[in-house]
Amino acid sequence: MAELNSTGRVVGIDLGTTNSLVAYMEGNAPVVIPGVDGSNLVPSVVALDPIPEGGGRPTVTVGNSARKSLIQTPERVIYSVKRLMGRGLEEIQSELKMFPFRLADDVEAGEVPRIQLGELKFTPPEISAYILRQLKRNAERFFGAPVTQAVITVPAYFNDAQRQATKDAGRMAGLEVLRLVNEPTAAALAYGLDRAKEGTIAVYDFGGGTFDISILKLRDGIFEVQSTNGDTHLGGDDIDNLLLAIALDEIHAEHGVDLRGHPGAVQALRRAAIEAKIALSSEQAAHFDIELPNGDRYQREIPRGVFELLIEPILERTAGPCKRALADAGLTPEQIDEVVLVGGSTRIPAVRQLVDDLFHLAARGKKPHTELNPDEVVALGAAVQADILAGASKSTEEMLLLDVTPLSLGIEALGGAVARIIQRNSTIPASATEHFTTGVDGQTNVAIHVVQGERELAADCRSLARFDLKGIPPMSAGLPRIEVKFLIDADGILKVTAREQRSGQAAKIEVKPTYGLTDEQVESMILDSFDHAEEDFAKRLLIEARNEAETILAAVERAPLSPAWQQLTQDEKAAIAAASGHLAALKQTEDAPAIRAATLVLDQATRRFAELMMEAAVSTAIRGKTMSDAGDELDEAVTAPHAMAPAEFK
Amino acid sequence: MLKVLDTAVPVACWSCSIGHNDVTLFCPHCSKIQPPPGGDYFSVFGLKPHLQLDLPALEAEFHRLSRKLHPDRFARALDNEKQWSLADTALLNDAYRTLKDPLRRTEYLLKLLGAEIGPGHDGKEDKTARTPADLLEEVFELNMQLEEMRMARRMGEEDPALQAALSEAKAKFTGLLEAVDWDLRSEWKLWDEGDEPARLAVQKRMVALLDRRRYLSNLVRDVTETLGS
Numbered sequence: 001m002a003e004l005n006s007t008g009r010v011v012g013i014d015l016g017t018t019n020s021l022v023a024y025m026e027g028n029a030p031v032v033i034p035g036v037d038g039s040n041l042v043p044s045v046v047a048l049d050p051i052p053e054g055g056g057r058p059t060v061t062v063g064n065s066a067r068k069s070l071i072q073t074p075e076r077v078i079y080s081v082k083r084l085m086g087r088g089l090e091e092i093q094s095e096l097k098m099f100p101f102r103l104a105d106d107v108e109a110g111e112v113p114r115i116q117l118g119e120l121k122f123t124p125p126e127i128s129a130y131i132l133r134q135l136k137r138n139a140e141r142f143f144g145a146p147v148t149q150a151v152i153t154v155p156a157y158f159n160d161a162q163r164q165a166t167k168d169a170g171r172m173a174g175l176e177v178l179r180l181v182n183e184p185t186a187a188a189l190a191y192g193l194d195r196a197k198e199g200t201i202a203v204y205d206f207g208g209g210t211f212d213i214s215i216l217k218l219r220d221g222i223f224e225v226q227s228t229n230g231d232t233h234l235g236g237d238d239i240d241n242l243l244l245a246i247a248l249d250e251i252h253a254e255h256g257v258d259l260r261g262h263p264g265a266v267q268a269l270r271r272a273a274i275e276a277k278i279a280l281s282s283e284q285a286a287h288f289d290i291e292l293p294n295g296d297r298y299q300r301e302i303p304r305g306v307f308e309l310l311i312e313p314i315l316e317r318t319a320g321p322c323k324r325a326l327a328d329a330g331l332t333p334e335q336i337d338e339v340v341l342v343g344g345s346t347r348i349p350a351v352r353q354l355v356d357d358l359f360h361l362a363a364r365g366k367k368p369h370t371e372l373n374p375d376e377v378v379a380l381g382a383a384v385q386a387d388i389l390a391g392a393s394k395s396t397e398e399m400l401l402l403d404v405t406p407l408s409l410g411i412e413a414l415g416g417a418v419a420r421i422i423q424r425n426s427t428i429p430a431s432a433t434e435h436f437t438t439g440v441d442g443q444t445n446v447a448i449h450v451v452q453g454e455r456e457l458a459a460d461c462r463s464l465a466r467f468d469l470k471g472i473p474p475m476s477a478g479l480p481r482i483e484v485k486f487l488i489d490a491d492g493i494l495k496v497t498a499r500e501q502r503s504g505q506a507a508k509i510e511v512k513p514t515y516g517l518t519d520e521q522v523e524s525m526i527l528d529s530f531d532h533a534e535e536d537f538a539k540r541l542l543i544e545a546r547n548e549a550e551t552i553l554a555a556v557e558r559a560p561l562s563p564a565w566q567q568l569t570q571d572e573k574a575a576i577a578a579a580s581g582h583l584a585a586l587k588q589t590e591d592a593p594a595i596r597a598a599t600l601v602l603d604q605a606t607r608r609f610a611e612l613m614m615e616a617a618v619s620t621a622i623r624g625k626t627m628s629d630a631g632d633e634l635d636e637a638v639t640a641p642h643a644m645a646p647a648e649f650k
Numbered sequence: 651m652l653k654v655l656d657t658a659v660p661v662a663c664w665s666c667s668i669g670h671n672d673v674t675l676f677c678p679h680c681s682k683i684q685p686p687p688g689g690d691y692f693s694v695f696g697l698k699p700h701l702q703l704d705l706p707a708l709e710a711e712f713h714r715l716s717r718k719l720h721p722d723r724f725a726r727a728l729d730n731e732k733q734w735s736l737a738d739t740a741l742l743n744d745a746y747r748t749l750k751d752p753l754r755r756t757e758y759l760l761k762l763l764g765a766e767i768g769p770g771h772d773g774k775e776d777k778t779a780r781t782p783a784d785l786l787e788e789v790f791e792l793n794m795q796l797e798e799m800r801m802a803r804r805m806g807e808e809d810p811a812l813q814a815a816l817s818e819a820k821a822k823f824t825g826l827l828e829a830v831d832w833d834l835r836s837e838w839k840l841w842d843e844g845d846e847p848a849r850l851a852v853q854k855r856m857v858a859l860l861d862r863r864r865y866l867s868n869l870v871r872d873v874t875e876t877l878g879s
Contacts, residue, residue, distance in 0.1 A: 178725050222713050389725035400717055426747055429721065429740035487740055490721040 010149045010178060010390045011139050012186075012382025015128060015166065017082040017209030017235060018344065020044050021379035022135040022150075028395040030190060030383035032376050033142045035063060035134075041375060042138070043067045045079040046130045048118040058118065062134035070271075074100055074263035076118040080237055081131075083209045084124040085169075086162030086516065089113050095233075100263045112517050125165045125517065126525050129172035133527055136173055140539075144546045150175045151386040153378050154492075155210040156182035157230030157321075157406045159452050160464050161516050163492050168522045178389050180491040183207070184214035185403055186381030187342040188223055190372055192399075199337035200226075202325075204355050204368070205378075206318060207343035209235035213322045215329045215336070221398035227328035227425045228406045229321035236277070236345040238314050243273035246310070247288060247298070255296045265293065280307050281347045308350045315354050322358050328425050333359045339368040346374050402427050405488050412449040412458035421486060424454065431487040442474040446482060450494065464494060473503045545595040549587045552602055556580045564612035572608060579605040664730065675719060675738055683719065686737045690762055691745035699759055701838035703749060712746045753863070756834060756856060765857050782862050785826075789869065792819050799876050813877070820873045823866055830863045 012030070014021045019041040023032045032040040047066035049059040050073075061069075069077050078101050084092050089103075092113045096102065104114040104121040114121040132152075139147045152175075154166050163180055170177035181189075184203035191201075198219055205212040212230035216223050247269055252258050259265045269290060276286035280302065288300040326333065336359050345351060356362050372380065387396045404425045410418035411434065421432035436446050446469040453461030472480050481501040488494055517525070556576060559565050568576075579602040586598045662669050666680035675694075677684055692699045695711050717723070719742055724735040748754045781789050795816055802809045834856065841852040 179722070220713065222716065385722075388722055391723065391726065400720055400722060402716060402720075427743040429736050430743050430747070431737075431740040432744075487736070489736055490739075 008145065008149065009139075009143060009147060010151060010386035011135075011147055012379055012384070012386040013132065013135055013150050013152045014183070014186075014379035014382055015082065015131065015152055015154075015169075016044055016378075017080050017207055017237065018044060019208070019375060020131050020135055021376060022139050023376075023379040023383035024139070025383050025387035025393065025396070030380040030387075032379055033139050035138045036141070037064055039064065042131065042134055043079070044082065044131050045070070045077060046081070046117075046127050047073070047077040048120060049076075051119070058120070060130050062130050070267045071264050073118075074267050077101075078115060078117055078122075078127055080209055081115075081124050081127040083233070083237070084113075084115070085128065086159065086165035087113075087124075100266060112521075123517065123525070125169040125522075126172060126527075128166065128169035129525070129527055132169055132173035132175060136175060140543065144543055144550065146543060148174065148176055149178050149386075151179045151181055151382045151389065152177055153183045153186050153382050154180050155207075155230060155232055156184050156205075156212040156214050156228040156403075157210070157232050158182075158492070159232075159407055159462050160492070160494050161462070162232065164516050167491065167493070168517055168525075171522055172525050172527050174527065177491075179385060180493075181382055181385045181401070182212070182214065182225075182228065182403055182406075182492075183210075183378045184212045184228070184340075184342060185216065185223065185225060185401055186379075186385060187340055187372075187377045188214070188216050188218075188381065189384040189399070189401060190377045190381035191340050191369060192218055192223060200331065200335060201338040201340060202322075202336045202359060203340045203342055204318070204322070204346065205230075205342040206345040206351060207235050208345070209233075209237045211235060211318050211321065213318070213325045215325050215331065222400050222402060224402045224427070225404045225425075226331070227325045228404055229325040229328070230406070231317060231321060234314070234317055235343075239277055239311050239345070240270060240273050242310060242314065243277060243302075244270050247273060247290075247300070250300065251292065251298050255292055255294065255298065257292050257294055257296070259292075262293065276302060277307075277348075280304050281349060304349075311348075311350065315348075315351055318351075319354065319358060334364065338366070340377075341368045341370050342374050342377055344375055346370070403490075403492070404428060405430060405492055407452045407462075408454055409464075409486060409488065409494065410451050410453075410458070410461065412451060416458050418451060418453075418456060418458050418461060422488060426488075428488050428492060429490055431485060433483060433485050436469065436482045436484060437478050438472065438475070438480050439477055441477045443477065444472045444474055445470050446472065448484065450486070450496070465496075467496065469498050469500075472500055475502070542590060542592040542595075545592040545599070546587055549583050549595050549599050552599055552606075553580055553584060553587070556602065556606065559606070559609060562613060564609060564616060567612050568609055572605070575605045576602070576609070675715070675742075683724070683731055683734050683738065685734050686741045691748050691758060694742055694745040695749070699762065700842045701756060701759060702842050703755065705750060708746070708750060712742070715742050752831075752834070753860070756838070757860060760853060760857060760860070763853060765853060782865060785865075788819075788822075792816075792823075792869070792873070795819070796872060796876050803876075816873055816877055820870060820877065823870050823873070827863065827866045827870060830859055830866065834859050834863070 009024055011033070012023045014023075021032050021040060021042065023030050025031075034040050035042055042063040043066070045063065045066040047061050047069040049061060049069075051058045066077060067079075070079075080099065083095055087095065089107065089109055092103065101115050101117070104116045107113045112123045112125075114123050115127070117127075132150075136147055136150075150170060152166055152170055154163055158166070166180060167177050184205040187203050187205060188201060199217075201216050201218065203212070203214045203216070205214075210230065210232045211234040212228065214228040215226045217226055218224075244266070248259055248266070251269075259269065272288055272290055276288060279286040283304070285301055285303045286307075288298060288302070290298045292298055326336075339355060339359050339361060341352070341355065346355075352368065355368055361368060384396060384399070385401065387393045388399055388401070391397075405422065405428050406424060408420045408424040409422040409432070410420040413419040421434055422430050436448065438446060447466065448469065449458060449466050450464045451458050451461035452464050455461050469482050469484070472482065479502065482498055483501050484496060484498045486494060486496055559576075565573075579598070583595070583598040583602050586595050589595070663677040663680060663682065663684065665682040666677060668677070668679040670678050670684075674687055675684055676682065687693070690699065694715075695708060697703075716739070719735055719739045721732065721735045721739060724732050727735070748758050795812060799809070799812055799816060802812065837852050837856050837859065841849055841856070844852060
């Protein structure tokens, strides 16, 4: 199984605010892998089951089953956790005003905030890890094999801390994250796969919690991002919250009931608001009809016109980023050949109208692309990128994605101004080299503050990291020459290295991220590392047993095509048929030892057949060829003995 | 970063051990990726330093090299190959970003040749640019107008006459900016085709033109911001 780590499947994961999906490349086309319930979408909802009787750690559930707990036990459920990823305490506090969950009481400044869920506390990456683990399990169930490598998508406008938090979540879920891909770019990959497109496209990605716009140039299979912009605080959630707030106010005013203290009732109302929003994409009006705790009914009709007026300020916030992205790419709306719509919120007719206005589409006889399901297109693109990285497929070998960093990288200069060292929209990987020196004789440390953002003052930008260049040899002030190399990698994550040039010493640096988990913390949060180890092992055994069963069953199926088959007696054939029927039936059960036993029985039953085939191979060898040459020449039917060799149970 | 390659020291390929010149991204013998070479940005594209670049050819070469070097091509390679793919691609991207832009390219070449030029088109603020002598009077007046305009804005007043004067100034300075760009282009040709003494003179003039350009572009930006706010 070890070799699977380097040759196994790489899956593509869309870790969304509202829903998450996992997809893979089946031949030439990306396909979404359904969950046990048959649904392609796994709601990004995580719930903590009640503590089992007799104590112990409660089970965590994910997806549709977790969503069911939203109304009964809202204090044990968390959703939209993507909005909290990589954020500091203050930002989370302001974000949480819109949501029913709360921070743990003992959160300290400077550490990654934890969210209280029932009696336990989790950091946002841990919650995301549970979602990722569910997707990983869905894929493993689908393939009947372990999945250890993935491409995960992130909003293009995610900063360094948000990207790092996503990678941490992957590691906690037992996934090696081969690449973080920007969501709009992934969508472009999914659209660009089936046709050799040339030209300039804009991807307008309005999802559950984030908005992105990316402008790409397509040429000879190269997808070169020109510019990207967005808002990581803007999505369908905001529309839901707006409708919810209006309903709560009206209920308070008209019925004298303040539901804000009743999380279960708020969740029921939120669900009604979401249903109304969805209905208004196809209907001219939607209805609220909710029974209140005092027995009253809150009934309300929302015509589409009113809804559109209400949400206009939210939608208008997507216009600014689109204009800035065009300006940064040096393009006019007329120079955009195609517009691709991504994300569930682009189903809203008013959003489509806005896009049409922004890019002058109707006037040019064009329509935005919506052929691929906007909920699935990002996951499909992630699968395409996974296939590119796996590097073994004809359909993607000519494709290459060149993405950019969404935000400028700078260092705080004297007086608090920002000296920009890598401009936004630079193709990544990108690097910059800066030189630093000391201000005092004998100084051995230099402190550096790295920020990300477009504002002039460091205090207004996002603080990424502070670090000390240590171990500078004592010299007169201004004499040391420390070269610091900043490198933004292909995931959009910063790496820093430093070297003192006069003494040739590599200055020691400890980069302390302003937000985020340390390596040790991530390590300690790896799911299942300890308490679920047994369950994991059992599952792995089952997967392996099923794989072996499948291999031998496939070989038996091909056996009648071989000349050696005719040499078997009727009894031998009957014994093989019985043993393979038994194994085929058992294979679907969870009973790994029974599957293995049945595999051994079938192996025994086919032993003489294997020997007969081996003789045929040897007689080929006698005609002057080595065994291995002979093996190379054998056609598929004759390779059967290899598959039927005794199964190795390690 | 701006080290000019002066010696081609042969280094042994990490994979096949055969020595090769160190300005190569791939071993000429076994084709394996190599650590970032020591040359300048031009050499990444196999070019000698020059200023009149064939941009479509540069882009085609950028794409060709990206296909070979990008970390996506090394997702399952050895750890050292992954590291070099990352470093080499960063170098390629930095080089392409610098060379495709006419101003960055000119500044880069001048810095490569040891010229001291102010921080400019890499986004760093330049507070020290001196006013060109021929513009002193106009700039003085413009700054007065800008201050008046900001005052008026703060008081919530509109001053159409001032607005018109500023728009006119903006057009004038934008025109001057274009003239500088035109002059720079003719200097490129002189540099590319000139001999050593001729080049030295061109370099001096280009440094002065870049200073003037930076000053003008800051001015135009100030006017645009004040008019637009």
